[in-house]
Amino acid sequence: VSRVALCGGAGAFLWRKARALGADIFITGEAKYNDYFDCEGSPVLVTVGHYESEKIASRxxxxxxxxxxxxFAVYQSELDSNPIIAL
Structure with a gap:
């Protein structure tokens, strides 16, 4: 792996852009079932969770x-709310 593309949140629609830019892997928050077939493995589509990807991307x-x-002053919210809670 030499090039990684990243989009926080629901960014699967950008896999074609990641391919055009030569990404080997495209990491995003969520994708549809058929997105994996559409990519045909290039780039490798990886989903890490919508909330989790946005938390990492904002940082x-x-x-x-x-x-x-x-x-330039950068402030990050102290509010940390994930609507999906694993039990």
Whole structure:
């Protein structure tokens, strides 16, 4: 694996863009059953959960913005709510 594409949330619709950009793996929050067939394994479609992917993506985005624009204030919400609770 040399190139990974990432989209937090429901981003499966972007798998064609990930392929066009040469991604080996496309990680997103959720996908439909047929999305896996449509990709035909290129890129490999990986879903990690809608909430979980957005939590990771927002943290990464905040880090990237802070590193690139030093005088730009980045605030992340302290609210952490997942509507799906595993019992």
């Amino acid at each position: 990464l985005l905040a880090e990237i913005i802070s590193a690139k624009i030093a005088n």
